[in-house]
Structure formats: structure tokens, C-alpha cells
């Protein structure tokens with residue numbers, strides 16, 4: 001790394017990175033100002049749902065980016081966050097704070113244990129297994145009515161304060177919007193730091209060539225399961241936020257269509273950048289709102305858009321933006 | 331006699347009833363550069379795979395410095411000091427050259443990544459993704475990944491495959507030099523006879539999964555069985 005050739009060759013990357021972080025701060029700051037700039041509660045409420053979707057998509061996309069694995073079942077962890085929070089809360093099984101902590105931990109923990117087995121299986125087989133796992137849990141929450149009223153779902157009421165904080169803040173569109181926005185930013189920064197860490201590099205190497213990783217002396221199953229757990233933890237957090245905001249849980253939270261939408265968002269946004277799926281989710285969400293108002297055939301429009309995006313920009317919107325930026329900087 | 335650096339006893343491997351490797355014995359002394367030659371399909375790569383645990387052995391024992399490593403996974407064998415490169419280039423295409431060497435170094439007890447980069451002339455392209463470098467550079471990167479940590483025993487499966495004549499001779503010189511300097515025992519599978527006879531102390535000849543002959547380059551060159559099975563056609 002000391003040779004002059006290395007130094008000159010890495011130099012051009014520098015100026016491009018600085019605007020990147022400046023841009024990120026500008027986006028974050030602008031987002032924070034929105035509620036104070038006269039955005040209506042309706043818009044803010046929509047944005048809350050969009051950001052929660054963005055978080056779920058971020059989890060799905062992160063798994064693709066870091067593990068090379070396409071999950072068709074991430075709604076499992078989203079729903080699990082909701083149910084582990086909501087069920088004990090409604091039945092008074094646990095101290096409420098304990099339920100919150102468990103809801104944040106259980107999805108990641110389950111994914112880690114599952115991951116030790118299923119992340120060994122490559123390609124489409126993994127996707128199918130992730131779908132099968134999710135559908136199993138879906139059937140359970142659907143059929144076991146004593147849990148949460150089966151397919152009717154169940155409304156969840158929370159104590160007025162949790163951890164000394166006013167729970168009302170999580171149900172008011174203004175404050176919840178800010179909380180979700182900042183949490184999403186924190187998740188993205190956290191995941192980005194992970195990708196930059198030595199462990200993140202190892203997981204990328206395993207994605208790139210698992211056999212060689214073993215032949216340079218690394219164990220590969222635990223890192224794979226760890227990435228799966230991390231991505232599930234993010235999905236679980238999204239589920240917890242959704243449950244707080246809506247005050248309601250239902251099997252739909254675990255349905256495969258939700259897993260599917262999250263995947264579509266990730267593809268539209270592109271998974272090469274950690275923030276790509278989140279961008280894809282926001283675009284998806286508003287696209288759906290606008291097109292949904294115009295025609296009831298919005299899924300078809302989304303489908304066509306997806307085809308166009310994958311054909312014209314295989315790296316997704318984030319890839320497109322990165323390319324534009326690189327050209328500007330050059 | 332001191333313990334061999336690596337020893338294989340009655341190594342066998344079948345693929346669906348086909349005996350790719352059939353009861354091969356092998357003893358390589360410390361610091362030796364051993365050539366493994368034989369016609370296509372002779373079982374040379376299979377021998378490498380069985381020694382490193384890439385292919386499970388169906389019978390036989392592998393000893394590394396006298397220690398039985400037959401039951402160990404590839405990763406554990408690597409950590410015990412047995413490293414390898416691959417016939418089909420096997421690097422991390424999505425990582426830069428420097429990143430993957432650093433990664434290999436972090437796992438090793440002795441992190442000589444920088445030294446390896448310099449020794450193999452990869453320092454100048456350390457910042458480039460492996461997907462963007464030339465084939466020759468990728469071959470050297472494959473070798474570099476095996477050299478990080480200074481393994482006791484290094485198994486190289488046709489490191490010069492696909493290289494130009496000059497490149498492969500340069501590779502041979504480099505190997506010989508590194509083996510001497512770092513006291514590495516090398517098993518070298520190679521089709522280029524100039525390279526093999528030029529740098530190997532002893533040569534093992536495989537044919538149809540069996541051991542055909544073993545000896546010094548001079549002995550092998552004049553062995554009638556080797557000439558009829560291999561050298562006669564390869565020359």
C-alpha cells in the first residue's frame with residue numbers, strides 16, 4: 001500500500017466519498033425538517049408506513065448484498081417482531097418492557113439458529129426454504145386462535161409509558177415519523193459500518209467464494225448465519241415499529257406477499273448500496289399510492305416497472321445514482 | 331530419518347464407482363520440491379483434493395509432519411500448515427487484491443501478507459478488484475493466497491496453466507526462490523516439463539489413479555514406463 005502507483009490510483013475515489021456523506025447528512029436533515037415544514041399528518045402517516053417498509057426492504061437487501069442469498073420469507077421476522085411484542089402485551093404474560101426487548105431479540109435469534117442450517121443451502125433452494133419457514137409460522141398464527149384471534153388479528157394496547165418514555169409518541173404521526181426516520185438512518189449507518197468492518201469483509205468474501213474462504217482457514221457457516229440474523233433483526237425492528245404504530249397484529253404481517261413486496265423494493269432500489277433497498281421502498285410506496293389512485297391494476301404497473309428497472313438498471317436506482325455521481329465527479 | 335513433511339498412505343478416491351485415485355502412497359521430505367506429473371485424468375488434482383480434504387478420502391491416511399489429519403476439514407488442515415492453490419483459478423473476484431490478502435493474513439498465525447504481495451509483484455494492483463485484473467495476475471493471486479501465513483506444505487495445482495512461456499518460467503523461478511527462502515515443502519502439479527524438471531528435487535508420476543514411478547528428475551526422464559505412459563506423448 002506504500003507504492004506510489006497505489007496512492008495515485010486510490011486518490012480519485014476520495015472526492016467522490018466526501019459529497020456522499022454530505023449528501024447523506026443533507027437527506028437526513030431535510031427528512032427531519034419535514035414535520036415542521038407543514039407536512040400534513042396524512043402524509044406523515046404514509047411516510048411512517050413507507051419507512052417501516054424501507055426498513056424491511058433494507059433487511060432483505062442486506063442479505064443479498066452480504067450473503068448473496070434471496071429471502072422469500074422475511075415477513076416471518078417482521079411478523080415475529082410484532083407477535084412477540086403484541087401477544088404477551090395483550091395477554092399480560094410478561095412485563096411490558098421485557099416483551100419489547102424480546103421482540104427485538106427473538107427474530108434475530110431465531111434467524112441465527114435457522115441460518116446455521118439453511119444458509120448452507122445455495123440458490124433457489126434457500127429461497128424456497130425461507131418461504132417454507134415463513135409459511136409455517138404464518139399457518140401457526142392463523143390457526144392457533146388463542147394466540148391472537150387467528151386471521152382476525154388482534155389489537156394491542158400498550159401501557160402509557162415504556163422505559164420511562166411516552167408510548168403516545170409512537171402513535172402520533174409527527175413524532176413517530178421522526179423516530180422512524182432517525183432509526184432508519186441509524187440502521188443504515190450501522191449496516192454500512194458492518195460492511196466496512198473486517199467481519200463484513202469476511203462475509204463478502206464468503207459470498208464471493210465460500211470454498212476459497214475455507215481454504216484460507218475460515219469457518220463460513222457462522223458468518224453466514226450472523227448476516228442472516230442481522231438482516232432478520234432489522235426486519236424484526238420494522239415489525240415492532242409497525243405494531244406500536246398500528247396497535248394491531250395480524251397474520252398478514254407474515255404473509256408471503258409482504259416478503260415479496262420487500263424483495264421487489266430491494267430489487268428496484270438495488271442491493272449494491274446498503275441504502276438502495278430503502279430508496280426502492282420509498283419509491284415503491286409512493287408509486288403504489290399514486291398509481292393505485294389511478295388504476296386498480298397497480299400490481300401490473302409495478303410488475304412492468306420492475307421488468308424495466310431490472311433490464312435498464314440491473315444495479316437498481318441506487319446503482320443508477322452512483323453511476324451518475326461517478327460521472328459528475330469525473 | 332526425520333518425519334516427512336507430508337505423507338499419504340494408500341490414498342483412494344472413487345467417483346461413482348470410478349477409481350480416480352487408487353491406493354497411492356506418497357512421502358515428501360521437509361523442504362523438498364516434489365513434482366507430480368501424469369497424463370490428463372491421471373488423478374493429480376484428485377490427489378491434491380484428498381490431501382487437503384476438498385474431496386473426502388475413501389480410505390487412506392494423510393499425515394502432516396507425522397500428525398494424522400485425515401479427519402480434519404479443509405479449514406483445519408489449512409490452519410495446521412497445509413495450503414493450496416487451485417487448477418481452476420479460485421480467488422475472490424468481488425474483493426480487491428489487497429483486501430483478500432489481508433483477509434488471509436488475519437487468519438494466519440504469521441501475517442506476511444505485505445511480504446507476499448511484494449514477492450509476487452501484486453503490490454501495484456492491490457487496490458484493484460480481482461475481477462478486473464489479468465489472468466496471469468489472477469494466477470499469481472491464487473498462489474499468493476496460499477502463501478500467506480507461510481504454510482509448512484504448499485500444494486500447487488498447475489500454477490502456470492494458461493500462462494505464457496516467459497510467465498511460467500518466471501513463476502517457476504519465483505517458486506523455487508520462495509521454497510528455499512521460506513523453507514516450504516512444495517507439491518507441484520504441472521504439465522510444463524521444462525518447469526517440472528527445472529525446479530523439482532523429486533518427481534512422482536501418476537497414471538490411471540495409481541503410482542507409476544517416483545525418483546529424481548534424471549531417473550524419471552529415463553524410466554521406460556514413464557516414457558511410454560507420459561513423456562513419450564507429452565514431449
Ligand SMILES: Nc1ncnc2c1ncn2[C@@H]1O[C@H](COP(=O)(O)OP(=O)(O)OP(=O)(O)O)[C@@H](O)[C@H]1O
Nearest residue numbers: 345349350368369370371372373374375376377417
Ligand atoms: N468431481 C468429480 N466427479 C466425477 N469424476 C471426477 C471428479 N473429479 C475428477 N473426476 C475424474 O477423476 C479422474 C481424475 O481427475 P483429476 O482431475 O484428478 O485428473 P488430473 O490428473 O488432475 O487431470 P488434468 O491433468 O486434466 O488436470 C478423471 O477421470 C476425472 O474425470
Ligand SMILES: [Mg+2]
Nearest residue numbers: 374375376417
Ligand atoms: Mg488436474
